[in-house]
Amino acid sequence: MSTKFIFVTGGVLSGVGKGIIAASLGNILKNHGHSIFIQKFDPYLNVDAGTLNPAEHGECFVTADGKETDLDLGHYERFLDIELTKDSSVMSGVIYQTVIENERKGKYLGKTIQVIPHVTDEIKRRLYEAAKKSKARILITEIGGTVGDIEAEHFLEAARQVALEQGSKNAIFVQVAYLPFLESSQELKTKPVQNALQSLRSRGIQPAMVFCRSDKSIDEHSLSKIALFGGLKKEAVVGVPTLKTIYAVPELFKKLDLDKFVLKTLGLKAMKIRANGWQKLVKRIEGGSGKNIKIGLVGKYMTMSDTYISVVEALKAACYQQNCVANIIKIDSEYIQKNGVKILKDLDAICVPGGFGSRGIEGIISAINYARTNNIPFLGLCLGMQLSVIEYARNVLKIKDANSTEFNLKAKSPVINLMEEQTQVLMQDNYGATMRLGSFKCKLAKNTKALRIYGKSEIVERHRHRYEFNNQYRSNFAMDNNFVIAGENIELNLVELIELKNHPYFLACQYHPEFTSRPLRPHPLFLGLINACVKPVRNKTKNPKSTHLV
Numbered sequence: 001m002s003t004k005f006i007f008v009t010g011g012v013l014s015g016v017g018k019g020i021i022a023a024s025l026g027n028i029l030k031n032h033g034h035s036i037f038i039q040k041f042d043p044y045l046n047v048d049a050g051t052l053n054p055a056e057h058g059e060c061f062v063t064a065d066g067k068e069t070d071l072d073l074g075h076y077e078r079f080l081d082i083e084l085t086k087d088s089s090v091m092s093g094v095i096y097q098t099v100i101e102n103e104r105k106g107k108y109l110g111k112t113i114q115v116i117p118h119v120t121d122e123i124k125r126r127l128y129e130a131a132k133k134s135k136a137r138i139l140i141t142e143i144g145g146t147v148g149d150i151e152a153e154h155f156l157e158a159a160r161q162v163a164l165e166q167g168s169k170n171a172i173f174v175q176v177a178y179l180p181f182l183e184s185s186q187e188l189k190t191k192p193v194q195n196a197l198q199s200l201r202s203r204g205i206q207p208a209m210v211f212c213r214s215d216k217s218i219d220e221h222s223l224s225k226i227a228l229f230g231g232l233k234k235e236a237v238v239g240v241p242t243l244k245t246i247y248a249v250p251e252l253f254k255k256l257d258l259d260k261f262v263l264k265t266l267g268l269k270a271m272k273i274r275a276n277g278w279q280k281l282v283k284r285i286e287g288g289s290g291k292n293i294k295i296g297l298v299g300k301y302m303t304m305s306d307t308y309i310s311v312v313e314a315l316k317a318a319c320y321q322q323n324c325v326a327n328i329i330k331i332d333s334e335y336i337q338k339n340g341v342k343i344l345k346d347l348d349a350i351c352v353p354g355g356f357g358s359r360g361i362e363g364i365i366s367a368i369n370y371a372r373t374n375n376i377p378f379l380g381l382c383l384g385m386q387l388s389v390i391e392y393a394r395n396v397l398k399i400k401d402a403n404s405t406e407f408n409l410k411a412k413s414p415v416i417n418l419m420e421e422q423t424q425v426l427m428q429d430n431y432g433a434t435m436r437l438g439s440f441k442c443k444l445a446k447n448t449k450a451l452r453i454y455g456k457s458e459i460v461e462r463h464r465h466r467y468e469f470n471n472q473y474r475s476n477f478a479m480d481n482n483f484v485i486a487g488e489n490i491e492l493n494l495v496e497l498i499e500l501k502n503h504p505y506f507l508a509c510q511y512h513p514e515f516t517s518r519p520l521r522p523h524p525l526f527l528g529l530i531n532a533c534v535k536p537v538r539n540k541t542k543n544p545k546s547t548h549l550v
Helices: 018-030 072-080 092-104 115-134 150-166 191-201 220-230 246-255 258-265 278-287 309-321 333-339 361-373 383-395 422-427 449-454 471-478 524-534
Strands: 004-011 036-042 089-091 138-143 171-178 209-214 237-241 292-299 325-332 349-352 378-381 402-404 413-418 436-444 458-465 467-469 483-489 494-500 506-509
Touching: 004 018, 004 150, 004 191, 018 036, 018 072, 018 138, 018 171, 018 246, 018 258, 036 072, 036 115, 072 246, 072 309, 089 092, 092 115, 092 150, 115 138, 115 150, 138 150, 150 171, 171 191, 191 209, 191 220, 209 220, 209 258, 220 237, 237 246, 246 258, 246 278, 278 309, 292 309, 292 333, 292 361, 292 524, 309 325, 309 524, 325 333, 333 361, 349 361, 349 383, 349 524, 361 378, 361 383, 378 383, 378 524, 383 402, 383 413, 383 467, 383 471, 383 494, 383 506, 413 471, 436 449, 436 494, 449 483, 449 494, 449 506, 449 524, 467 471, 467 494, 471 483, 506 524
Parallel strands: 004 138, 004 171, 036 089, 036 138, 171 209, 209 237, 292 325, 292 349, 349 378, 378 506, 402 413
Antiparallel strands: 413 467, 436 458, 436 483, 483 494, 494 506
């Protein structure tokens, strides 16, 4: 095959940044003119990430073609500015499901089904299919978890087989391991990394590079020790300390000439690096100058930092564009429900992200009411749009029992209702991959803030929801001159975007704009929100020229 393969594995413990390192490698290699595709092999026995609890696992990212995935795919898209597909996310559950279905259909001709070769062959089939479909020069595959996890063994074995089939010049391994720092002796300990390398080699895999992660600066002696033990060149062992921003990692790699090292290892030419604005972005972030924008992120899942990671990064990107500092304050909606809206005082903006279930809903509605009545710039996303409709119906249109059938099946005035095609789905207790997922077209109405912000009348946005604006109540809202249906899906007759005329900035959308926001190309709705904070009187937001990574 013409595709080169890079496998990124983990050692010692998970959560040290394999996804960021994989995305950063893709970033710097793409700058040499090589096409990149990236995917994740996830050991979980789930079929996809759609049913995972966001409070435990972090956000569920959705690709343009409707695949519910791990949050790392969001990092991949933001660092590479490419649109990934369902081929980019492979969980153990779907591998085993496919193998069992094939066995039931007799496709294995009565053979005894085993991890090797049947499970590993299915993994390799998906890997090679992703390479073929994407036509990428380099395919980067992150293997989730750490070496030694029993549920990841089939992925490691499949990757070992691919390396054997393709040859050392066409497939390499990159190990990411954690260097702990002992306060008592004030030293970094290399033994965990040594053990992780030994564990990897015991599976027949010799990494070409090792990235050593630590919250402390990493001395050359430690790196040399790891190189000697691992049988690696010194330049192949890289220290990656925790930086001020994750977006500085590609710049660190460029300074260390890792792009040239990887390309040489793969037998590829190092072409002239293209300017992509990334260096300026990092300088802007690290400079930390400009107006401090206090943004209240009011949601249901505040126990984990990664729950709303794409929303947080979208808000930051909009602030970077306007040379502002994003001061994002995460506020649990249940706290507002119990203690009132005093915590919202002095905020410059309020954003309500997506979510499911009835817990904490009234707290969010109170926050939306506060933003509306106090002219605080507001952006609602998915659930945020639905609750904005409920709040307006209750407090302005005087439909006191306005609600969603998600929270009350017997709601007397269901201004938000279950999508028609979802009724049968839930009757069958089928929750996985059954929502409205992926990209859909939306038509923006004339003379709206939304049209001015986007700068075009037809947009494409990603969705992940089961409930929608109930069209039976359109006439109720149409009688109010302040409430505007600013965008709708014409084919499906669905309300996609609402806004308020007599408000500095109050927009709420049924879709998830955070999934398509980029560090160098912030999404118009988030940029409009920040502009409303920077220019509170004259809010004449213009959509900036798109800046694409190359």
